[in-house]
Amino acid sequence: MPKAMKIAIVDDEQDMRQSISQWLALSGFDTETFPSAEDALKSLDAGYPGIVLSDIRMPGMDGMVFLKKLMSSDSALPVIMITGHGDVPMAVEAMRLGAFDFLEKPFNPDRMTQLAKKAADARRMTLENRALRRELGDxxxxxxxxxxxxxxxxxxxxxxxxxxxxxxxxxxxxxxxxxxxxxxxxxxxxxxxxxxxxxxxxxxxxxxxxxxxxxxxxxxxxxxxxxxxxxxxxxxxxxxxxxxxxxxxxxxxxxxxxxxxxxxxxxxxxxxxxxxxxxxxxxxxxxxxxxxxxxxxxPLRQRGEDILTLFTQYAEEFCDEYGCEAPQITAQEAAQLLQAPWPGNVRQLINLSERAVLQSRRGTGSIASLLMADNAEVGAEIGPAVTTEGKPLKEYVEAFERMLIDNTMRRHKGSIAAVMDELCLPRRTLNEKMAKYGLSRSNYLT
Missing domain, CATH: 3.40.50.300 (P-loop containing nucleotide triphosphate hydrolases)
Incomplete structure (x- = not known):
């Protein structure tokens, strides 16, 4: 369930604050109330994860000055202004200054909820875009x-x-x-x-x-x-x-x-x-x-065991999404993944990972059948022992061995004893292989 959107309610009349808060809380909002604009400004900054509902006429700092200060801090913060009868020209001016919309007293609570949800959707999109920009800038x-x-x-x-x-x-x-x-x-x-x-x-x-x-x-x-x-x-x-x-x-x-x-x-x-x-x-x-x-x-076909690393990662992500266990890859299937021509490269691998998870959840199909179906679409031929980039058998064996240890360590959350037991390996041999393949136990601990 998405987290409830915050809404700051600013009004000098206590009864009005409480009634608005109760109504919007019933509508799914996380409400907080402030008796004055000055008090609200102490909590509202450019990263405020919500929207604002404010009266225009208040003692001290009025709603128009409050709006200007909010807009100077974050011009994308949705602010809904509440205006009394006869103050519509002031509300229009507030819209010009950046207010999201306004409500004229006495207002319909359903109309208020509708506006608040619309503003919340806009705010959610703004915050998601900012988070994406921060990620892309990192x-x-x-x-x-x-x-x-x-x-x-x-x-x-x-x-x-x-x-x-x-x-x-x-x-x-x-x-x-x-x-x-x-x-x-x-x-x-x-x-x-x-x-x-x-x-x-x-x-x-x-x-x-x-x-x-x-x-x-x-x-x-x-x-x-x-x-x-x-x-x-x-x-x-x-x-x-x-x-x-x-x-x-x-x-x-x-x-x-x-x-x-x-x-x-x-x-x-x-x-x-x-x-x-x-x-x-x-x-x-x-x-x-x-x-x-x-x-x-x-191209993906030149990236060797990266293919297995990518397949494992994407399969795990899809397993989290669909709520199921990751498919177990056999040595033959690992070899087929490494030998495939991958005309669609990483994008094709992502699609294949998702389909492998879905068919594993149903208990049907195989990696080979998915690869053959993919390559049939583009006219490429591939069988269990066909490769476009010839590699020594040793490389295929090592790639599979690394993937198998990596997957087992993930499944057992770094428990060396459990991995030794499942793979029938003595401690020294497991340590040597993990060192050889650059696998560290600390990466699997949760």
Whole structure:
């Protein structure tokens, strides 16, 4: 159940405060009351996890001054003003100053509840967006999402840290489903622009793309994206679809000695599997400006045992979501996961993990059947012993062994004795294998 939204009720009349509080509490709100605006301001800050319902006419600081102070602290805080008969012009002025809406006395309690719920929905969305922006601006959080111990992933994280600090324009390419947008977020989060705007736009968005990107903005419409991203990062997905007109204007922006330095451009290309190159789609001068710093993401089939690590993590997340046990992977299924061509890369693996959890919950199906169904859709052939990237048998065995120990440690929450018993391993052998695979007991303790 979602947590009840807070609502601060500010009114100098005690009976009014109590009756409003009782009604809104019955409607599912977590209410708190204040006899004056001065008292309320001591508890209401920019991070207040709720909304405000305030009378306009109060002794001391009145509702209009109170509203102005709230808006200066957090312009997205929904404030519903209560006005007496004849004060409608004042309420309209309050709306101009940023009030969410107003109620005229005597008001219908159901109307008050309806407005409060609408304001709460708006506040919830604002707080969720802020939390997301904080997460996207946290470099350590973003880097943790780039899971994997394979050499190509280690190198990718190093490249992100280097190019993030370089702060120049970047071109990101790679096969579909490899996580290019995640890498764009990470580049922004680890660089000097972290905390500044990060704006994403697909260049395959339609005929209004030039106006959306560069303006002029129609009356009542949002600012052009280049203005919204000023000082931060503008991420252009599907850069190969950028119309010629926009390519010219984008290059002019990048060449502008003022505006070009204010906004970082990260271009994302999805041409890796189309038989074309990004050079074929962009004017040469724009391509070379973007590709001065370039990151090419590795396909999943080149990431070795990262495949098993990712499968295990996503399967656990889906098990939490569906309330069931994680499917147990056999050695043959682990080998099939490692041998699969993965044309859809990590995105395909996430989908397969969810389906594996669902069919395991029903007690039906197998990993092999899911892989064969996936590859049949794209015309790829795969059997129990087919591989696109030949590897020594030793690597498959070690990858499975690591996954098996990791899964068993997770299931037993770090209990060495339970893991020794289930896997029939002496303590010394288990310790040696955990050291070999970089597994630490402390990571499993809860």
């Amino acid at each position: 470099g350590s959080t973003m880097m943790k999402k780039l899971i994997g111990a394979s050499p190509v992933m280690t190198r990718l994280r190093e490249d992100i840290l280097d190019l993030g600090q370089a702060d120049g324009h970047v071109l990101i390419d790679g096969e579909t489903g490899t996580g290019k947008t995640l890498v764009a977020h990470a580049l922004h989060a680890v660089g000097p622009r972290a905390g500044k705007p990060f704006i994403i736009q697909s260049c395959a968005a339609g005929d209004d793309l030039p106006a959306r990107l560069f303006g002029p903005a129609a009356e009542g419409m949002p600012l052009p994206l280049v203005e919204q991203a000023r000082g931060g990062t503008l991420c252009l997905e599907d850069i190969e679809a950028l119309p010629a007109e926009c390519q010219t204007r984008l290059l002019a922006l990048m060449n502008d000695t003022v505006a070009g330095l204010e906004t970082r451009i990260i271009a994302v290309s999805n041409l890796a599997q189309d038989g074309r190159t990004i050079e074929d789609c962009l004017r040469p001068d724009l391509f070379y400006r973007l590709a001065a710093l370039r990151i090419t993401l590795p």
